[in-house]
Amino acid sequence: MSALLVLVALGLGLAGVLVLRHQRPAWYWLAIGGWLAVLRVSFGYSSVMEACGLTVPPSRMRLMLARAANREVPPNRPPRLVRMRITRTGLVMRLRLCPGQDAFDVATSTDRLRHSFLMHAVTSREVKAGVVEVRMTGYDVLRRVQIPARAERSLLRVPVALVDDGSVHYRDFREVPHRLDLGATVSGKSVSLRNLVTELAPQPVALVGIDCKQGVELGPLARRLSAFADNPDSAADLLEALVERMAQIYLVIRREQRISVDIPDAEITADIWGLPEAIRPTPVVLIVDEVAELLLISSNSEKKRRERTMTALVRLAQLGRAAGIYLEICGQRFGAELGEGTTMLRAQLTGRICHRVNDEGSAKMALADISPEAVLAATTIAPNQQGVAVLGDSSGGWVRGRGPYVSLRRAVNVCNRYAHLTPDLPELAPFRPALPVAEPVDLAKPVPASA
Known part of the structure; x- marks a missing residue:
């Protein structure tokens, strides 16, 4: 009877571990999986490094000393493991490279290290000369994405996705002012847009939306929008109003520069962020959903409108950053x-994000000038991986990540809750959505579907 009870207890414990691994992979990793991985890496480190070609022959001095002492020839040396720590998603190793090795050697061996150490993914980056950081992911962090509560948020810098190495990807408008987001139907592009709006809604910024699909995507979020256009004609007028606002802001910056020998260098500015806070214009984030509906024309009579739209977009992309x-x-x-x-417009969009696309040409439109490997990674996104995307910028760096799922109801509730923060911009007053004032919504309470 006692043996049966022990077997039942072991079975229940094993079942609990399996459920924990499936339902709460982060908890399982911190409690069990991470420590097992540490043992695996510690005991098999030297043999794995040698099998992956990451060792170097012993130095001449060691060979000479071995011959002088009549000892065996020293074995090949792997990179020195400086330290290893467990994170919420995997392991982080700091390696000191041997003479003759470089960071590229480790980068080309990451796939072999993944199989050898039985990890989900392995990436590497050079910390400084001779030191490489290897990040190993213990489970699929993109399967169920949840932004950590410790993620930092600041003005115009918000967390939007988790990268496949477990780190948080931030959308920093001041660092990467303009971005192009491409993706096929049902690729997760709309959810990514909702996530961005919900993160920006609590901040003192003006959100301007253009949705030429009759406003079906951005229309429900209109309470938090300072201006909104749902057709190409009104969108062209709205863009020209933004260009006029940009010109007025430049006049303010020029007036406040006051360049003279008495003005310290730190107080001379060429953008709004160097202006005194009391007169600093409100930053504006322009969101264009489905740009093809905005730019495509069906007759020659629409050609002038398209030229107005494209000219305004190019001017905003070229000059808008300094004006916020x-x-x-x-x-x-x-x-x-x-x-x-x-x-010309695409060349001004520094940031790139590419969800699943239907053809390689679409991926090249977004990522060809970043990296050929990024294009290949975008074309391998499966149809059942909604939300997974390749995120990059013109510097050539790219990562594979996924944003958290944000339902339309959740996005509407957030926008309604922060509707009182919507800035009233005089230049965009004709385009302000005419909606009744909404009561703040308590996000902790469930909201009926009919609300």
């Missing part, structure tokens, strides 16, 4: 078929 105007352009494709000026 930032662009988030979304669409399924962004190629020359949209007309003249498309390439």
Whole structure:
């Protein structure tokens, strides 16, 4: 009877561990999986490094000493393991490279290290000369994404996704002012847009939306929008109003520069962030959903309107950063078929994000000028991986990440709750959505679907 009870207890314990591993992989990793991985790496480190080609022959001095002492030839040396720590998603190792090795050797062996150490993913980066950091992910962090509570948030810098190595990806408008977001239908592009709006809603910024699909995506969020256009004609007028606002802001910056020998260098500015806070204009984030609907024309009579729209977009992309105007352009494709000026506009969009696409050409539109490997990574996203995307910028760096799922109801509740923070910009007053004032919504309480 006692043996049966022990077997039952072991079975229940094993079942609990399996449930914990599936339902709460982070908890399982911190409690059990991480320590097992530490043992695996510690005991098999030297043999794995040698099998992966990450060892170097012993130095001449060691060989000479071995011959002088009549000892065996010293074995090949792996990189020195400086330290190893467990994180919420995996392991982080700091390696000191041997003479003759470089960071590229480790980077090319990450896939072999993943199989050898039985990890989900392995990435590496150079910390400084001779030191490489290897991040190993113990489970699929992109399967169920939840932004950690400790993620930092500041003005125009918000967490939007988790990277496949477990780190948080931030959308920093002041560092990367304009971004292009491409993705096929049902690729997770709309959810990514909702996530961005819900993160920006509590901040003192003006959100401007253009949704030429009759406003079906951004219309429900209109209470938090300072201006909104749901058709190409009103969108062209709205963009020209933003260009006029940009010109007025430049006049303010020029007036406040007061360049003279008495003004300290730190007080001379060429953008709004160097202005005194009392007169600093409100930053504006322009969100364009489905840019093809904005730029495509069906007759010659619409050609002038398209030229106005494209000219305004290019001017905002070229000059808007200093005036505190930032662009988030979304669409399924962004190629020359949209007309003249498309390439010029795309060249100004520093940030790139590519969800699942239907053809390689669409991935190249977003990522070809970043990295060929990024294009390949974007084309391998499966249809059942909604929300997974390749995130990069013009510096050539790219990562694979996924944002948390944000339902439309959740996004509407957040926008309604922070509707009182919506700035009233005089230049955009004609485009302010005409909506009744909404009561703040308590996000802790469930809201009926009919609300």
